[in-house]
Amino acid sequence: xxxxxxxxxxxxxxxxxxxxxxxxxxxxxxxxxxxxxxxxxxxxxxxxxxxxxxxxxxxxxxxxxxxxxxxxxxxxxxxxxxxxxxxxxxxxxxxxxxxxxxxxxxxxxxxxxxxxxxxxxxxxxxxxxxxxxxxxxxxxxxxxxxxxxxxxxxxxxxxxxxxxxxxxxxxxxxxxxxxxxxxxxxxxxxxxxxxxxxxxxxxxxxxxxxxxxxxxxxxxxxxxxxxxxxxxxxxxxxxxxxxxxxxxxxxxxxxxxxxxxxxxxxxxxxxxxxxxxxxxxxxxxxxxxxxxxxxxxxxxxxxxxxxxxxxxxxxxxxxxxxxxxxxxxxxxxxxxxxxxxxxxxxxxxxxxxxxxxxxxxxxxxxxxxxxxxxxxxxxxxxxxxxxxxxxxxxxxxxxxxxxxxxxxxxxxxxxxxxxxxxxxxxxxxxxxxxxxxxxxxxxxxxxxxxxxxxxxxxxxxxxxxxxxxxxxxxxxxxxxxxxxxxxxxxxxxxx
Amino acid sequence: xxxxxxxxxxxxxxxxxxxxxxxxxxxxxxxxxxxxxxxxxxxxxxxxxxxxxxxxxxxxxxxxxxxxxxxxxxxxxxxxxxxxxxxxxxxxxxxxxxxxxxxxxxxxxxxxxxxxxxxxxxxxxxxxxxxxxxxxxxxxxxxxxxxxxxxxxxxxxxxxxxxxxxxxxxxxxxxxxxxxxxxxxxxxxxxxxxxxxxxxxxxxxxxxxxxxxxxxxxxxxxxxxxxxxxxxxxxxxxxxxxxxxxxxxxxxxxxxxxxxxxxxxx
Numbered sequence: 001x002x003x004x005x006x007x008x009x010x011x012x013x014x015x016x017x018x019x020x021x022x023x024x025x026x027x028x029x030x031x032x033x034x035x036x037x038x039x040x041x042x043x044x045x046x047x048x049x050x051x052x053x054x055x056x057x058x059x060x061x062x063x064x065x066x067x068x069x070x071x072x073x074x075x076x077x078x079x080x081x082x083x084x085x086x087x088x089x090x091x092x093x094x095x096x097x098x099x100x101x102x103x104x105x106x107x108x109x110x111x112x113x114x115x116x117x118x119x120x121x122x123x124x125x126x127x128x129x130x131x132x133x134x135x136x137x138x139x140x141x142x143x144x145x146x147x148x149x150x151x152x153x154x155x156x157x158x159x160x161x162x163x164x165x166x167x168x169x170x171x172x173x174x175x176x177x178x179x180x181x182x183x184x185x186x187x188x189x190x191x192x193x194x195x196x197x198x199x200x201x202x203x204x205x206x207x208x209x210x211x212x213x214x215x216x217x218x219x220x221x222x223x224x225x226x227x228x229x230x231x232x233x234x235x236x237x238x239x240x241x242x243x244x245x246x247x248x249x250x251x252x253x254x255x256x257x258x259x260x261x262x263x264x265x266x267x268x269x270x271x272x273x274x275x276x277x278x279x280x281x282x283x284x285x286x287x288x289x290x291x292x293x294x295x296x297x298x299x300x301x302x303x304x305x306x307x308x309x310x311x312x313x314x315x316x317x318x319x320x321x322x323x324x325x326x327x328x329x330x331x332x333x334x335x336x337x338x339x340x341x342x343x344x345x346x347x348x349x350x351x352x353x354x355x356x357x358x359x360x361x362x363x364x365x366x367x368x369x370x371x372x373x374x375x376x377x378x379x380x381x382x383x384x385x386x387x388x389x390x391x392x393x394x395x396x397x398x399x400x401x402x403x404x405x406x407x408x409x410x411x412x413x414x415x416x417x418x419x420x421x422x423x424x425x426x427x428x429x430x431x432x433x434x435x436x437x438x439x440x441x442x443x444x445x446x447x448x449x450x451x452x453x454x455x456x457x458x459x460x461x462x463x464x465x466x467x468x469x470x471x472x473x474x475x476x477x478x479x480x481x482x483x484x485x486x487x488x489x490x491x492x493x494x495x
Numbered sequence: 496x497x498x499x500x501x502x503x504x505x506x507x508x509x510x511x512x513x514x515x516x517x518x519x520x521x522x523x524x525x526x527x528x529x530x531x532x533x534x535x536x537x538x539x540x541x542x543x544x545x546x547x548x549x550x551x552x553x554x555x556x557x558x559x560x561x562x563x564x565x566x567x568x569x570x571x572x573x574x575x576x577x578x579x580x581x582x583x584x585x586x587x588x589x590x591x592x593x594x595x596x597x598x599x600x601x602x603x604x605x606x607x608x609x610x611x612x613x614x615x616x617x618x619x620x621x622x623x624x625x626x627x628x629x630x631x632x633x634x635x636x637x638x639x640x641x642x643x644x645x646x647x648x649x650x651x652x653x654x655x656x657x658x659x660x661x662x663x664x665x666x667x668x669x670x671x672x673x674x675x676x677x678x679x680x681x682x683x684x685x686x687x688x689x690x691x692x693x694x695x696x697x698x699x700x701x702x703x704x705x706x707x708x709x710x711x712x713x714x715x716x717x718x719x720x721x722x723x724x725x726x727x728x729x730x731x732x733x734x735x736x737x738x739x740x741x742x743x744x745x746x747x748x749x750x751x752x753x754x755x756x757x758x759x760x761x
């Protein structure tokens with residue numbers, strides 16, 4: 001027996017090559033049984049509560065408050081007092097240091113937050129660990145640096161804070177969206193009342209403990225939980241000077257109507273139906289990875305998801321074939337398993353919406369493909385799905401599904417790609433895949449969208465402004481431009 | 496006689512992340528201590544260390560550089576009591592820390608304030624980005640002892656340069672203490688090098704060195720014109736830095752601007 005054979009003989013040979021379970025430890029997170037609202041630096045006992053669950057198992061996690069109008073009013077009042085009594089007098093350099101502290105604490109406690117985020121939201125731990133948390137901390141770090149440099153961002157405009165910002169965030173990136181809202185607001189010198197999404201309140205509530213550790217003055221950040229009624233109360237509240245909303249276009253329009261005539265400042269980051277455009281000279285394997293990342297990242301619960309794939313006709317077959325093969329390797333399952341690529345759908349309501357639109361796609365005549373896939377019995381799940389033979393008029397090509405569902409269309413010329421890509425009321429993002437640099441820029445000039453990714457997709461960075469054209473909203477988050485949403489200027493020109 | 500005799504520190508140079516004595520074996524007495532008196536060879540070693548460390552520092556993401564500089568502020572804060580003994584006191588230390596934090600916040604904003612997208616009249620995408628110039632030589636001012644050297648070194652580091660600094664001849668201990676904070680701050684070895692010795696002896700070698708890209712002669716006093724002439728040998732950027740100031744333009748002084756053209760078309 002050769003040495004090699006001898007070694008192989010002794011080595012334990014796996015009987016099958018499927019992944020062993022690799023669950024991330026849950027005990028790093030300590031949940032309270034019941035959470036109140038964080039108002040004026042203290043926990044306010046809620047008058048009404050509801051149960052927040054894990055969408056992967058339907059296991060109840062905690063009782064959280066459903067803030068009433070009166071409770072929202074108290075939070076707004078706490079924010080007003082904090083703004084008037086001290087926070088606006090804190091020197092910008094000291095303000096910066098509070099934000100640096102928050103960034104550091106988020107880095108220090110990142111695994112705890114990542115586990116909680118996956119537990120309460122259903123997203124795979126590898127995403128919450130490697131995307132949500134690092135980006136949230138980086139966002140605070142970046143805006144910390146701006147707090148005492150505002151005059152360089154807006155020369156000759158004498159920037160100053162607006163006052164109290166009411167912020168309403170979605171459930172797809174709970175902590176990251178909190179960071180996108182709170183970091184620039186505080187850097188600019190405002191105080192805030194923030195409402196996390198109804199289904200994902202826990203990371204925002206744990207964030208209150210970060211604020212305690214950072215010794216942020218009471219009332220500068222207030223967090224109230226609840227459903228759309230609480231959000232509506234924030235929008236309507238008298239003491240709110242600025243409303244920032246991330247969520248659906250439908251609710252965004254309602255908010256715009258509500259604040260009309262009140263003088264409140266408004267920024268909206270709404271839905272999308274992004275085109276991911278693949279030209280025949282693209283590096284196909286790389287493009288297929290980009291397509292998968294574009295639509296199946298975070299179960300497709302991404303406003304900028306590449307939900308419409310536009311493939312140049314000459315490469316349609318190989319792209320679809322490669323894509324289907326790649327879909328078969330996606331692992332759908334336990335969000336806390338480190339090998340999961342696709343986690344749970346965030347809520348029953350969202351699952352039903354996805355199911356309804358997918359049924360409509362089949363009814364209208366599109367061809368559905370779903371890889372063989374065993375889903376867990378409990379919880380909310382949806383198999384990664386591809387539709388071919390999709391016409392532009394189909395609902396699955398027009399409406400935002402906000403799930404792991406891709407609609408494939410084709411084009412022949414760059415002009416046709418632009419026309420089809422722009423043929424939606426949305427304009428948040430787009431992707432372009434080609435090895436030709438000049439074509440990337442030609443396309444970028446013509447695509448009516450706020451973010452264009454070329455030969456990549458779903459990239460985010462605190463320095464990079466993000467936001468939509470058309471019905472995807474207005475205002476930008478991130479970068480120097482993201483500050484403008486939270487400032488007023490003494491030059492008499494609006495922001 | 497004291498019960499216990501304190502162990503005294505040997506004050507050495509800071510080159511390539513290590514603390515060597517001067518290769519010349521020389522010291523001089525300053526602030527009651529024997530301080531290394533660097534030689535021409537030490538200057539050349541420091542420039543080589545800086546050049547070697549430059550690509551890594553310049554190649555880091557701006558975010559990462561910002562975090563490392565913030566870490567430097569954390570390290571100075573942790574040693575604030577010691578630093579206070581080597582300068583005018585606690586207030587100067589605190590201003591120093593806050594200045595480092597201020598610059599830490601600039602690393603990932605410089606391109607957004609100093610760079611541009613240029614609307615050229617043709618089918619081209621054209622943009623300008625700042626980049627570090629390379630190895631920067633700095634003469635630290637005598638006063639304020641701590642804030643001065645930090646004010647001169649940190650803007651160059653913020654932009655992604657590697658630095659060789661000559662500490663104040665009269666007040667070198669703050670610079671040596673700073674080296675010890677740098678050594679524990681995640682600033683890669685060789686990115687910041689601090690020499691002690693006679694400024695008049697060391698500055699001409701730095702000014703004439705062909706692998707130094709910029710020299711800050713703000714603290715050169717009467718020697719500045721000679722140093723500026725020597726700097727012309729390889730067209731060094733000559734900067735007259737102030738001892739107590741902060742501005743993104745302090746960083747810009749050690750940056751190059753790169754403009755990129757790219758065609759737009761189908």
